Amino acid sequence: MANKPTRDLLGIIWQNFWKSLRPRQFRGNLIGEDYFGNKYYEIPANPAIGKRKPSRYFEPADKEAFDQELTAEWEAWLRGRREEPPTREELVKNLQIMEMKKQNAAQLDAHYAKGKDAGALPKQVEGDTIGTFPKYKDYDLIPGKHSIKK
Numbered sequence: 747m748a749n750k751p752t753r754d755l756l757g758i759i760w761q762n763f764w765k766s767l768r769p770r771q772f773r774g775n776l777i778g779e780d781y782f783g784n785k786y787y788e789i790p791a792n793p794a795i796g797k798r799k800p801s802r803y804f805e806p807a808d809k810e811a812f813d814q815e816l817t818a819e820w821e822a823w824l825r826g827r828r829e830e831p832p833t834r835e836e837l838v839k840n841l842q843i844m845e846m847k848k849q850n851a852a853q854l855d856a857h858y859a860k861g862k863d864a865g866a867l868p869k870q871v872e873g874d875t876i877g878t879f880p881k882y883k884d885y886d887l888i889p890g891k892h893s894i895k896k
Contacts, residue, residue, distance in 0.1 A: 765794075774803065777831045780817050781841065783807030786824070786831065799826065 774787030789801040802824050806814040816824075819832035819840065 774801065777802075778820075778834075780820050780837060782815055782817070784814065784816065784820070786820055802826070 772789075774789045777786045777788050779785050784804050784806050786804045787802070791797055791800045804816070804820070804824065808814070817832070817837060817840075819828075819836060822828045823831045
């Protein structure tokens with residue numbers, strides 16, 4: 747009669763105990779830094795110990811700041827919505843686009859601030875309202891018919 751392979755229960759327990767004593771990585775590898783000065787780290791996944799996803803975290807530039815601002819690209823990487831961390835070129839390009847949008851908004855704001863009265867709503871006709879809705883000389887009360895004499 748052939749010997750059946752038996753499980754060595756004590757051997758399995760000993761092997762698992764010995765593997766558990768091996769040093770683990772508690773400090774992450776530096777992956778990158780953003781223009782705010784935050785540093786981003788990652789501890790790789792280790793399926794042997796049941797860790798299927800990498801651990802990602804960041805150290806803020808100011809350790810006391812609880813409301814630290816993060817770039818959208820790095821936040822997506824931290825949350826696992828993107829696999830690869832953002833490159834320096836990508837961050838610079840998106841920062842330039844953000845600055846351009848701020849300049850365009852400031853120019854539009856300055857342009858429309860000059861002619862503030864010209865772009866404002868028309869004046870309301872005094873004493874001529876229906877309920878809580880105001881009437882204006884430039885708008886029709888009934889579409890196609892001018893009910894207020896100019």
